[in-house]
Amino acid sequence: MKVNTSDWRCVVRFVVLVVSVLWIGVSTAAFAEDEASVKRWQPLxxxxxxxxxxxxxxIECDGRFYLLGGRRIQPVDIFDPKTKTWTQGAQPPIEIHHFQPVxxxxxIWLAGAMTGRYPREKAVERVMVYDTRADEWSxxxxxxxxxxRGGAGAVIHDGGLYLVCGIRNGHWDGWVSWLDRLDLATGQWEQLPDAxxxxxxxxxxVVGNKLYAAGGRKTSGVTKEVFSLTIPEVDVYxxxxxxxxxxPEESNLPTPRAGCFAISLDGRLLIAGGESSxxxxxxxxxxxxxxxxxxxxxMSTFSTGRHGTGVIYYEGSLYTAAGSGGRGGGPELNTTERLPLDR
Structure with missing residues (x-):
């Protein structure tokens, strides 16, 4: 019997088409399942x-949330999560920005901060303190x-304030890998090994008894590379x-970015938001x-992307507020978002 090659070609094409349709269906279902597993924050x-x-x-302190500092001198904004109400506190004595509060x-202590205008901001010489009960700065x-330096990471752990990395000359140059510890009992600074x-x-x-440095960049205004020199590696002290x-390289931050926020939650490290080139x-x-x-x-996605603010965990939910919705200085945001957690 003579086989018609054109018939066989039709059969092969039909089989390929069926397999392709089935594959697309499976892939789409898997993608939809992955998308559904990623929680999305909601505006509050x-x-x-x-x-x-x-x-x-x-940052949270005594059951209230505090939004402090940023470009320009602005009063502290205070959020009561029980009543979902924003009120105002005192202004800081100087403009202060690019810091992680503790x-x-x-x-609330602010260390490793900058003051002044872009691109050669100066490092603040002292720790600034905001007393939440007295509504006073000192x-x-x-x-x-x-x-x-400014733009540094900061955390309090086991009787010490740890100050991590940063940049000495605003957005221009002077990147450092320093690690310093302020003994909270004696007030003495100690230089620890460089990152x-x-x-x-x-x-x-800090997760467990290890300090994690993830995200960030080498901000280089001097070479016109302000946003592009992100650091994918994760350093652990x-x-x-x-x-x-x-x-290891396979454990690099999946989405390298700077201006991001870090928080320890349930024994895991969360890196949120940020900006990149x-x-x-x-x-x-x-x-x-x-x-x-x-x-x-x-783990989840903000309803509106943002950098230059922070994330708070409080009574079963994560919160964020303000920040910049775009790379660089704007648009500045005044929205609040929340993500209830199933724990």
Whole structure:
């Protein structure tokens, strides 16, 4: 029997078409399932709103949320999560921006900050203190002149304030890999081993007894590379051993960016928001690292991407507010978002 090759070609084409349709269907279903597993934050309807600002700080203290600093001198914005109401507090004595806040009792300490105008902002000489009960600002510990910088990560852990990396000359140059510890009992600064990588415009967090430096960049106005020199590597400082290490390349931050926020939650490291040269809008990703496996996953996404603010965990939900919705200085935001967590 003679076989008609054109018939066979039709059969083969039909089989290929069926397989392709089935594959697309399976892939689409898997993609939809992955998308559904990534939680999306929701805008929160509030009474009043904070001032539009970025390069600021957002932190919880005694059950209230505080939005502090940012470009220009602006009052503290205070959020009550029970009533969903924004009110105002006192203005700081100077413009202060590019810092990660820490809580000490009922005070909020701001260390490793900048002041002044772009692109050669100056490092603030001392720790600034905001007393949440008195609604008053004051000056705290002096930072050694040879170790001053802005855009640094800061965290309080086990009786010490740790100040990580940063940049000495605003957005121009002077990137450092320094790690310093302020003994909260004695007020003395100690220089600890340098991190493996320089970085600025980032936040740090402690998970277990290890300090994580993830995100950030080498801000280089001097070479006109302000946004592009992001740092994908994740550096880890073992506080007990006093040693740094870098996670394997496959554990690099999946979405390298700066101006992002860090928080430790349920034994994981969360890196949220940020900006990069790859897109004009601010990033909305919240990526989560499991320190046991060193694997990242996208945990959730903001409703509106933002950088230059912070993330708070409080009573079963994550919160963020303000920041910049685009790369660089704007548009500045005054919105509040929340993500309830199933735990």
């Amino acid at each position: 309807v509030t009474e009043g709103a904070p001032h539009k600002r970025h390069e600021a700080a957002f 809580v000490m009792g009922h005070q 000056w705290g510990h002096t930072i050694p002149e040879e170790r001053r 493996p990588h320089v970085r600025d415009h980032f936040q740090t967090a 073992d506080i007990d051993r006093g040693e740094w290490s870098t996670l 790859g897109q004009k809008t601010a990033h909305n990703e919240i990526e989560s690292l499991d320190p046991e496996t060193n694997q990242w996953e996208t």
